[in-house]
Amino acid sequence: MSKGEADGALRARTGDPAVVVKSLVKEYPDVVAVNGISFTVPRGKVFAFLGPNGAGKTTTVEILECLRKPTKGEASVLGYDVRKDERRIRKVIGVLPQQFNTYERLTVKENIQYFGRMYDRALDADDLIALVGLEDKTNSLYMNLSGGQKQKLGVATALVNDPELVFLDEPTSGLDPKARRDLWQAIESLKKRGKTVFLTTHYMEEAEVLADAVGVINKGKIVAMGSPDELITRYGVASRLVVKSPSTNARQILCKFSDCTVRESNGDIEVSLSSKSVLPDIISLMDKNDITYTELLLKRSTLEDVFLNLTGEQLGRAE
Amino acid sequence: MRLSRIVTDVSSSLKMLWRNKGSLFWMIAFPVMLMVIFGAIFSMEGGTNLTLYIQDNDGTALSQNFTGVLNSTGAFDIHYLDTGIDLEETIQDEEIHRILIIPSNFTESLFMNGSASITLRQDPTDQTTASATSQIVRAVVYEFNKQFANSSREISVNELGIVLEQEFRYIDFFLPGVLGMTIMTSGIYGSIAVNTRYRKNGILRKVATTPMTKAEWVISKVLYQIVVAFISMTALIVVAVLAYGVEVSINPLVVLLVVTGSMTFSGIGMIVARFVKDEEAAESAGGAINFPMMFLSGIFFPLEFMPGYLQAIGKVMPLYYVGQGLRDAMINLDYEGALFSAAIVFTLAVVLIAIGAVVSSWTDE
Structure with a gap:
């Protein structure tokens, strides 16, 4: 696949990070959607913007895509200022907008070709169809595709100009688990091709599976930033041990050992572990006190715990 | 400005029209049916005697x-x-x-x-x-x-x-009128649909992230309306000639009136879509412009049949000048009259398209 020659000069600016945002503010008459956020996305990485609906994810992304003008602050994309270089930015980015939609009476291939002709140079439509795994739907009208197939076509149209940076705004929102995992594969293949991917999601698993770096955003502010592992280590509880026990003294003994919570519904005792190395100590403690158990389950902490810890709010959870 | 983007958008729109049999019916078959039915009703001699x-x-x-x-x-x-x-x-x-x-x-x-x-x-x-x-x-x-x-x-x-010279029949009156009406209907509803539906369902947002500019988008949509107008015109004229033997002249004034008429009504549609953002409400607003204009502009019967105050209203309707201009250019061969109407429609087209292009939102803010 050939890279657009006309874009060659633009692509030369490899020194700049993919995205730089400084003290960005977006105010609307009734709400401050983005409230002074700063972050940097290095090239070649998958960056996930994680937060609940209305957190300011899409507003930020649409400022970077030059669809909205910032109120204050600075933002640059591949070295270009979003206020001044709209035209250049549009040539080198690919976008899957939130709730992607395209022409319902054009086929998969015709839709890709349509968007391809908007650029000076475009990748071959059949290659893109193969990349997202829609070969058997090449000549199906968009209106006859399933939700997952529509999103795959959306990803293909976002890649049609062979962009350096791809924005995927809630790519798997509303999809069933199978379709979601299918799409994750397609997104992972982008990373292998050296693309920078800017992803927004309110699904924890999505960020954990795909992202190199995660920015957690809530109410227009970034509340944490780092790799999924870093965030879990720093803000999550390392892991938790779930104990199902018929012994009446189990709760008393275990909660003396460490922080723990008891599920009222089924009597499960969840013990927070500072590290996995304390596991043998707990087991021997239970033996010593004649605590029997029907089940021991070691749960790794997730980004959901991170979000809960950071904001005190529950986040939507992927199936 | 990139011609290839405009050509791509217009040809894709035509492809989609071809696949949308409902729209195809309203834009092409319906005006033809209307013309045939009205032509048949009014060409009958009164009574059986x-x-x-x-x-x-x-x-x-x-x-x-x-x-x-x-x-x-x-x-x-x-x-x-x-x-x-x-x-x-x-x-x-x-x-x-x-x-x-x-x-x-x-x-x-x-x-x-x-x-x-x-x-x-x-x-x-x-x-x-x-x-x-x-x-x-x-x-x-x-x-x-x-x-x-x-x-x-x-x-x-x-x-x-008896040799009747230049017999003027209802169909001669109605053909240019129904053509003007079709240009109006598809222009107003077409541009309302594009500007509300594509904004609401997100297609506009996707297109706006590509290098296509707002100017290219507006030009594509108006160009599409013009092409559709010529397709409707061809269907109407072919049927009028074959079924009624109407003598039609196609000249540069006819072409100018069809082009500027399409632009005028597309401009009106763009302006409506800008201020009434909900798709259904916008279509109702389009109807509120479309229907009175259709009946007050001397399309189905001559303006002279109406009381004076309605005639005065009719004469400020853009459709009156499109219909009258086409009638003068195609049937009456009154080129001076056609030129007068064409000048008015041309002015309206330029003004309305300019306003429509400026006010229609491409991106938010």
């Missing part, structure tokens, strides 16, 4: 008796013409298809010379009614002659033709 004009230059008891017998057959609606009028002019003005002329010396000649002739003139283009008329008149004359059997007097019928 034939209209026969009689000019009785004799005015004697005998001639009146004769026309009375003709009347009593019930085959004709008889209209009497005054003597001493300019017959040829009256025939053209009243579009008279058949007329019976009784000469001033009818009774005198019959009694003095034993013979007299009356003249039946008919438009031969409608052969069935012409031969029926001829037979009925001759039958009456034959019966009449029987009473003179003993006196060997005889009335003869002298048949002549």
Whole structure:
């Protein structure tokens, strides 16, 4: 696949990070959607913007895509200022907008070709169809595709100009688990091709599976930033041990050992572990006190715990 | 400005139109049906009887008796013409298809010379009614002659033709009107649909992230409307010529009026879509502009049929100038009149497209 020659000069600016945002503010008459956020996305990485609906994810992304003008602050994309270089930015980015939609009476291939002709140079439509795994739907009208197939076509149209940076705004929102995992594969293949991917999601698993770096955003502010592992280590509880026990003294003994919570519904005792190395100590403690158990389950902490810890709010959870 | 983007958008839109049989029906088949139906309704002669004009230059008891017998057959609606009028002019003005002329010396000649002739003139283009008329008149004359059997007097019928010059029929009036109406309907609704639906369903947002500019988008959408207008025009003209034998002139003024008419109504649609963002509400607003304009602009019947104050309203409707201009350019061959209308429509097109392009939102803020 050939890279657009006309874009060659633009692509030369490899020194700049993919995205730089400084003290960005977006105010609307009734709400401050983005409230002074700063972050940097290095090239070649998958960056996930994680937060609940209305957190300011899409507003930020649409400022970077030059669809909205910032109120204050600075933002640059591949070295270009979003206020001044709209035209250049549009040539080198690919976008899957939130709730992607395209022409319902054009086929998969015709839709890709349509968007391809908007650029000076475009990748071959059949290659893109193969990349997202829609070969058997090449000549199906968009209106006859399933939700997952529509999103795959959306990803293909976002890649049609062979962009350096791809924005995927809630790519798997509303999809069933199978379709979601299918799409994750397609997104992972982008990373292998050296693309920078800017992803927004309110699904924890999505960020954990795909992202190199995660920015957690809530109410227009970034509340944490780092790799999924870093965030879990720093803000999550390392892991938790779930104990199902018929012994009446189990709760008393275990909660003396460490922080723990008891599920009222089924009597499960969840013990927070500072590290996995304390596991043998707990087991021997239970033996010593004649605590029997029907089940021991070691749960790794997730980004959901991170979000809960950071904001005190529950986040939507992927199936 | 990149031509390839515009061409891609227009050709894709046409492809989608072709696949949308519903839209295709409303844009092309419906106007044709409307024209055929209205053309058929208004081209019928009133009642089942034939209209026969009689000019009785004799005015004697005998001639009146004769026309009375003709009347009593019930085959004709008889209209009497005054003597001493300019017959040829009256025939053209009243579009008279058949007329019976009784000469001033009818009774005198019959009694003095034993013979007299009356003249039946008919438009031969409608052969069935012409031969029926001829037979009925001759039958009456034959019966009449029987009473003179003993006196060997005889009335003869002298048949002549009528050549009607430039016969103006309803279909001639309606074809340019229905074309103007189609341009208006698809222009207003088409641009409302594009600007509300594509904004709401996110297609506009996706397109806005590509290098396509707002100017290219607006030009594509207007160009598409113009192409659709020419497709509708072709269908209407082909049917009008084949079914009604309408004589249509296609000249640069017709082309100019179709192009600027499409632009005018696209501009109106863009402005409506800007201020009424909900798709259904915008379509209702489009209807509120479309329907009054359709009936007040002299499309279905001449403006002169309406009371004065409605005529005044009609004359400020853009559609009036599109319809009247097309009528002058295509049918009446009144190029001066067409040019006047075209100038007005051209001005409207430029102003409305400019306003529409400026106000229509491409991205948020």
